[in-house]
Amino acid sequence: MRNYYRVMLGRGNMYADVCRQRGFIGAGFDIKQDLSNSLPENWREFNQKFIPIFLEVNPSKSKIAAGLSCGALHTISKGIQVGDIVLSPNRQGRYFVGEVTGEYRFVAGSDQPHQRAVAWHEELVDRSDMSESLRNSAGSIGTVSNISKYREELEQLIKDEAKTQALVSQDPTVEDATVFALEKHLEDFLVANWSSTPLGNTHDLYETEESSGQQFPTDTGPIDLLAISKDKQELLVVELKKGRASDAVVGQIQRYMGYVKEDVAEDHQRVRGVIIALDDDKRIRRALQVAQGIDFYRYEVKFDLIKS
Incomplete structure (x- = not known):
């Protein structure tokens, strides 16, 4: 293909x-x-x-x-x-x-x-x-x-050919296609509004002349978001769950953190991770009890109608 x-x-x-x-x-x-x-x-x-x-x-x-x-x-x-x-x-x-x-x-x-x-x-x-x-x-x-x-x-x-069939993820680890579609847009929202998020208070999106922190390339796939602390001492790997199985996303972020530690971080920089999901996930929380350096965040979607 x-x-x-x-x-x-x-x-x-x-x-x-x-x-x-x-x-x-x-x-x-x-x-x-x-x-x-x-x-x-x-x-x-x-x-x-x-x-x-x-x-x-x-x-x-x-x-x-x-x-x-x-x-x-x-x-x-x-x-x-x-x-x-x-x-x-x-x-x-x-x-x-x-x-x-x-x-x-x-x-x-x-x-x-x-x-x-x-x-x-x-x-x-x-x-x-x-x-x-x-x-x-x-x-x-x-x-x-x-x-x-x-x-x-x-x-x-x-x-210029019309295609009416919706895009469907071919990732076998995806358990919820609806959440997968929602969180693909959430990634772009986080980038556009990074400074307004809790993570934006302590970290900036990683950026060089050659790459941005969004979809940062690694040898096992792209990281959703890569950020760096404002004091330049910490690199932060951010992964959205995207409807995937809990064990899969924890294993994936650990692989990404290993890559960043080996191939991106300078000797004085530490590496941490963040997983973001729609629901409070008990399986992720249990996995993270024995996984060092990874935090879990839950996001909320709010929708208002304003008459004009």
Whole structure:
């Protein structure tokens, strides 16, 4: 099954027009060597080799920024498959759309030497036609964003074919599809209103030049929200239950916390977790009695009608 990616082509997407005219997507990240023989399937192996090279050229960058940059370079060069669809903003409220048609190639002397051939469509997708959730994901900070979870909506937008069947989660751990749908929107609400939440009093959403704290990528899936304490001493992994089985969400947040501790946190930073759910969940509470460093929050939905 093909995947869908939003790709930024240079800072501020400055190379988008050139890439569309010449039929490719590309990246640089100050890595000037041919990667043809240096693209393992596992991006972590790639990062281990190229993070030191990136930091040697960019000594002022953090370990996190280096990891995100190298991870994005691996995704563009290796992770995206032939047949996958890429979207890239044209800086005028629309997105170029194309299908990846070629494997990795190195073009020495180019501003974006690490390239993939792309057959760009004539039609563009209007940002205003996207759902709010897709707009947020397609507009997230970072070089590459996997937006495949909006596959059906994107197919409708790209092919202009009406699709009336509601989106249904294929995650076997989802127990309540209604709550799953509600909490997908809650994630966007939390981002938009972060400063007004209790977590926003002590933490800011994590942000770098390459990524935002929403849907932060890991090797076992994206974290719903990643935040950092205002004193920069703590990273906070936030997961919405999204109708999933309690044991599944506790195990998942523990895996994410392990990843953040190993691959994102600096030596002086600690890692904690938060699970947010609609109902007071006894199974989660019992699991958290023996799980260190994870808090549980319950949210309420309030609805008012105001006559005008």
